Amino acid sequence: MxxxxxxxxxxxxxxxxTTLARFVAGGTIAVDLVLVVxxxxxxxxxPATGLLTGTFAGLVQDALSSNVIGIGGLAKTIVGxxxxxxxxxxxVAQSLPRFVVFFxxxxxxxxxxxxxxxxxxxxxxGAPYGAVAGQAVGNAVVGVVAFQVAELLPGAVERRRSxxxxxxx
Amino acid sequence: xxLLHLRRRSGYLFLGVILGQILLISAQVNSRTGVPVLxxxxxxxxxxxxxxVSAGVSGxxxxxxxxxxxxxxxxxxxxxxxxxxxxxxxxxxxxxQVDRVRTLQQLLELRDRSNLQTTAAEIIGAAATPDFRxxxxxxxxxxxxxxxxxxxxxxxxxxxxxxxxxRAAKVQLLIDRNAAAGAxxxxxxxxxxxxxxxxxxxxxxxxxxxxxxxxxxxxxxSGIDGIYPKxxxxxxxxxxxxxxxxxxxxxxKPAVDFSALENVLVVLTPTAAREAAEGPSQ
Numbered sequence: 125m126x127x128x129x130x131x132x133x134x135x136x137x138x139x140x141x142t143t144l145a146r147f148v149a150g151g152t153i154a155v156d157l158v159l160v161v162x163x164x165x166x167x168x169x170x171p172a173t174g175l176l177t178g179t180f181a182g183l184v185q186d187a188l189s190s191n192v193i194g195i196g197g198l199a200k201t202i203v204g205x206x207x208x209x210x211x212x213x214x215x216v217a218q219s220l221p222r223f224v225v226f227f228x229x230x231x232x233x234x235x236x237x238x239x240x241x242x243x244x245x246x247x248x249x250g251a252p253y254g255a256v257a258g259q260a261v262g263n264a265v266v267g268v269v270a271f272q273v274a275e276l277l278p279g280a281v282e283r284r285r286s287x288x289x290x291x292x293x
Numbered sequence: 294x295x296l297l298h299l300r301r302r303s304g305y306l307f308l309g310v311i312l313g314q315i316l317l318i319s320a321q322v323n324s325r326t327g328v329p330v331l332x333x334x335x336x337x338x339x340x341x342x343x344x345x346v347s348a349g350v351s352g353x354x355x356x357x358x359x360x361x362x363x364x365x366x367x368x369x370x371x372x373x374x375x376x377x378x379x380x381x382x383x384x385x386x387x388x389x390q391v392d393r394v395r396t397l398q399q400l401l402e403l404r405d406r407s408n409l410q411t412t413a414a415e416i417i418g419a420a421a422t423p424d425f426r427x428x429x430x431x432x433x434x435x436x437x438x439x440x441x442x443x444x445x446x447x448x449x450x451x452x453x454x455x456x457x458x459x460r461a462a463k464v465q466l467l468i469d470r471n472a473a474a475g476a477x478x479x480x481x482x483x484x485x486x487x488x489x490x491x492x493x494x495x496x497x498x499x500x501x502x503x504x505x506x507x508x509x510x511x512x513x514x515s516g517i518d519g520i521y522p523k524x525x526x527x528x529x530x531x532x533x534x535x536x537x538x539x540x541x542x543x544x545x546k547p548a549v550d551f552s553a554l555e556n557v558l559v560v561l562t563p564t565a566a567r568e569a570a571e572g573p574s575q
Contacts, residue, residue: 172303179310194317201314205307244322 130165130173134181137161138188154255155262156230158185162200163207163229163263164270167216171208178204192246199236203229219268226267230260396556399447404558409522411445411558412436417461426469426489426551427452432559433460441520443560449526449548450474450514451557462559466551467527468495475515476527476545481505484515487527487545495528497543504541506533512545522564 137157158181166174182197189196207229216222234256241247397413404411414436418429432438434457444451444464452472456463465472472489476497483504485497500506510530516523526548534542 170303172306175303175307175310179314183314192318192321194314194321198311198314198318201307201310205303208303240318244318246322 126169126173130161130169130177131180133161133165134158134177134184137181138184142188154258155266156233156259157266158182159200159203159230159233160226160263160267160270162204163226163267164274166204166207167211167222167225169208170212171205174204174208174211175201176204178202192241192244195237195240198240199233202236203233206232219272222268222271223264226264227260230263231256234259393555396447400556400558403445403447407445407522407525407560410561412438412561413556414444414462414559415556416554426466426472426491427455428464428466428554430462430464430557430559431460433458433462435459436559437561438462438559443521443525443564444557445522445525445560446549446554446557448550449528450521451549451551451554453520454559464557467549468493468547468551473518474521474527475518476512477515478504478506478530479511479513481510484517485540485543487512493547493551494531495545495547497530497545498540500541500543502535502539502541506530506541506543508533516564519564519569522560522562 137160141155141157162174162178162181165177169177178200179197182200183193185200186193186196207225210216210225214221216225234252238249238252242249400413404413412432414430414432416428417431420427430444438454438457440454440457442454444453450467452464452466452469454462455465466489467474467487468489468491470489470491474487475484476487477484478497478500481504483500483506485500487495487497490496497506497512508530512527512530514521514523514525514527528545528547528549530543531546532542532544536542
């Protein structure tokens with residue numbers, strides 16, 4: 125059940141990522157929703173699930189983006205594994221730590237992803253510090269929001285159900 | 294259950310997934326030489342494996358080849374030694390045949406030259422004791438041999454028949470202690486008697502002090518003994534000494550090398566002295 129949920133989440137992130145990209149100038153957005161899902165799953169489920177999610181999501185993302193299949197998967201695998209370890213070793217229940225984790229995960233992902241491309245002499249990224257920082261902030265914001273939404277959503281549903289039952293009485 | 298199992302081994306899982314993706318990337322990316330990285334790395338690794346395996350196999354083959362080669366070498370060496378031994382024997386046989394032919398040719402020439410009736414014989418044995426200087430030849434009474442027939446060789450006089458049997462005969466060599474022959478110095482015509490000394494030298498006795506005998510003079514048979522035909526070489530004077538008596542002390546070196554005798558001629562024709570001696574009795 126959980127696996128199906130993760131697959132659906134990754135699929136939704138990919139769909140959203142590709143859909144939103146059409147409406148942004150230049151065809152790209154400064155948020156990697158798939159990476160956000162991977163880090164989210166890793167923080168909530170641990171390193172093994174994190175790395176498997178990263179592998180799956182990264183490979184699918186690579187396949188859809190006509191890149192070298194495996195580079196994005198490798199980067200997201202590492203990030204998912206590390207995020208999972210952080211999630212199990214540290215208390216990441218507040219927004220700031222989550223922000224930092226998402227921020228750091230994005231930076232790590234960028235280092236591995238770009239590093240592999242540059243190492244293999246497949247693509248040069250110049251000095252992508254600004255872009256990476258922007259994406260890291262964007263991912264961190266989206267991630268923190270996602271956590272908040274996910275945590276608030278069950279309570280809001282409960283509150284709404286209780287209000288409805290009180291009105292009926 | 295599987296997921297839990299994997300979670301417990303997340304480290305191994307992580308490494309496995311990473312390795313798998315590295316392989317996946319390597320399969321798609323070309324190196325600077327244009328060869329896919331996976332192929333290049335795989336080939337590089339496999340080449341090293343091949344190098345190692347090849348070196349190991351080559352080493353093993355070398356060792357095995359050396360071992361087998363040594364075994365083959367030994368057998369080959371043994372075979373070559375046998376062949377060499379056989380070749381040496383064959384060469385010796387051929388050499389012996391050549392010597393034999395040469396000796397027989399010399400004997401034939403001697404027979405033609407001497408106008409004597411002779412029969413060729415091969416020496417098949419030597420004396421049983423060193424005190425007697427005799428040899429055994431392969432001809433006997435069946436071939437017409439009789440006692441006191443002279444035996445000659447291309448180089449000179451050999452001896453006489455002492456004991457003939459049906460198919461063999463014992464020849465007393467001239468160097469035997471009991472052997473004797475009438476002799477004459479060819480140059481000065483000094484007469485005497487040649488006697489054996491038991492060694493490789495002969496003594497010429499009863500040569501008067503008045504006769505001129507010098508070293509190097511050829512001594513031949515005189516024919517007066519009734520055994521040896523006249524004029525056959527006995528040897529050359531080696532030393533001449535004054536004995537203080539009426540006779541010279543003369544040492545003669547035999548013309549025949551008795552140690553190298555192989556074939557001889559037995560003179561069947563009786564000497565004139567013998568005919569004269571046997572005539573009245575018959």
